[in-house]
Amino acid sequence: MEKLHCIIVDDDEIDRLTVLSYAKKFPQLQIEGVFDSVKDALSMMQRADSKIDVLFLDIDMPDESGLELRKKATEVPVCIFITAHPEHAVESFELDTLDFIVKPLKLDRFSQTIKRIEEFMEIKHKALLFESSIGGDTIYIKEGHEQTKVKLHDILYLEALNDYTLIVTSQKRHCVLSSIGNLLKEDHFQSFIRTHRSFAVQKQFIQKISSTEIVLNSGVLIPIGRSYKDNLNEVL
Numbered sequence: 001m002e003k004l005h006c007i008i009v010d011d012d013e014i015d016r017l018t019v020l021s022y023a024k025k026f027p028q029l030q031i032e033g034v035f036d037s038v039k040d041a042l043s044m045m046q047r048a049d050s051k052i053d054v055l056f057l058d059i060d061m062p063d064e065s066g067l068e069l070r071k072k073a074t075e076v077p078v079c080i081f082i083t084a085h086p087e088h089a090v091e092s093f094e095l096d097t098l099d100f101i102v103k104p105l106k107l108d109r110f111s112q113t114i115k116r117i118e119e120f121m122e123i124k125h126k127a128l129l130f131e132s133s134i135g136g137d138t139i140y141i142k143e144g145h146e147q148t149k150v151k152l153h154d155i156l157y158l159e160a161l162n163d164y165t166l167i168v169t170s171q172k173r174h175c176v177l178s179s180i181g182n183l184l185k186e187d188h189f190q191s192f193i194r195t196h197r198s199f200a201v202q203k204q205f206i207q208k209i210s211s212t213e214i215v216l217n218s219g220v221l222i223p224i225g226r227s228y229k230d231n232l233n234e235v236l
Contacts, residue, residue: 003028003029003030004028004029004030004053004054004078004117004121005030005032005051005052005053005054006023006029006030006031006032006052006053006054006055006056007031007032007033007034007035007041007044007045007052007054007055007056008020008023008031008033008034008035008056009034009035009036009037009038009041009055009056009057009058009061009066009069010036010056010057010058010061010082011036011037011058011061011062012058013036015058015082015103015105016034016036018105019056019082019105019110020034022105022107022110023056023110025107026114028114028118029054029114032044032050032052037061037062037063037064038061038063038064038065038066038068038069039063039064041069042069042072042073045073052073052076053076053077053078053121054076054077054078054079054080054117055069055070055073055076055078055079055080056080056082057069057070057079057080057081057082058081058082058083059081059083059085059088059092060083060084060085060088066081066083067088067091067092067095070092070095070096070097071095074095074096077120077121077124077162078098078117078120078121079095079096079097079098080097080098080099080100080101080113080117081097081099081100081101082101082103082105083100083101083102083103084102084103086100086102093197096162098116098117098120098162099113099116099117101113120161120162123161123164123166123175124164137151137152137153138150138151138152139152139167139188141167141174141176148174150167150169150174152188152189152191153202153204154169154170154171155167155168155169155192155202156168156169156170156201156202156205156216156218156220157192157199157200157201157202157205157216157220157222158180158183158184158189158192158199158200158201159180159198159199160179160180160197160198160199161175161198163177163178163179164176164177164178164179165178165179165180165183170218180194180198180199180200183200184200191203191204193231193232194228194231195214195222195223195224195225195228195231195232196222196223196224196225196228197225197227197228198223199222199223201214201216201222205217205218209224209232210224211224212224214232
């Protein structure tokens with residue numbers, strides 16, 4: 001994997017140095033700047049030669065918050081919030097947040113985040129373009145120079161990953177360059193029901209529904225988002 005160009009923004013010096021020391025343990029990360037304010041970070045990012053892949057951001061800062069920085073830097077593919085304020089979690093994930101870490105930061109938790117970043121960047125690099133099916137019950141997914149045929153009734157669920165969507169069958173996970181919202185507008189996916197901001201399941205595979213999650217007949221657990229509970233009324 002190519003180097004990932006990162007910046008760290010946190011107004012607390014100890015927390016800032018902690019993130020920096022942990023980041024230096026991972027050779028795939030190249031730290032382009034460490035800042036104590038959003039203003040200074042934006043000034044650096046707006047340079048013509050600036051290329052940032054990952055933001056490590058605190059949220060609660062004196063002038064502008066890390067959330068405000070993310071809103072102004074949506075072109076950066078990966079955003080990781082590291083904060084002492086878990087109440088901002090919901091708002092942060094509306095801004096394409098890949099991970100949300102509650103302070104105090106620990107090395108093992110940071111390591112999990114790095115693994116998640118690597119997996120996301122690999123998927124992004126290998127992202128496959130979705131193509132509509134010629135047949136009514138089949139879709140074709142580009143994989144390299146070939147096309148893989150996937151039968152719709154074999155798809156267990158869809159999982160959102162920023163601008164990409166994982167199409168998950170019992171045999172394989174396919175990645176397509178399309179948001180989950182756009183996929184669900186396609187005629188092919190009318191048998192799917194949105195259960196969460198990041199998930200949609202095929203109705204026929206639902207085995208059990210609780211207040212917080214769905215159990216598919218394959219044993220997979222899918223979360224239920226509060227704002228999507230009404231979608232399940234027709235299934236119930």
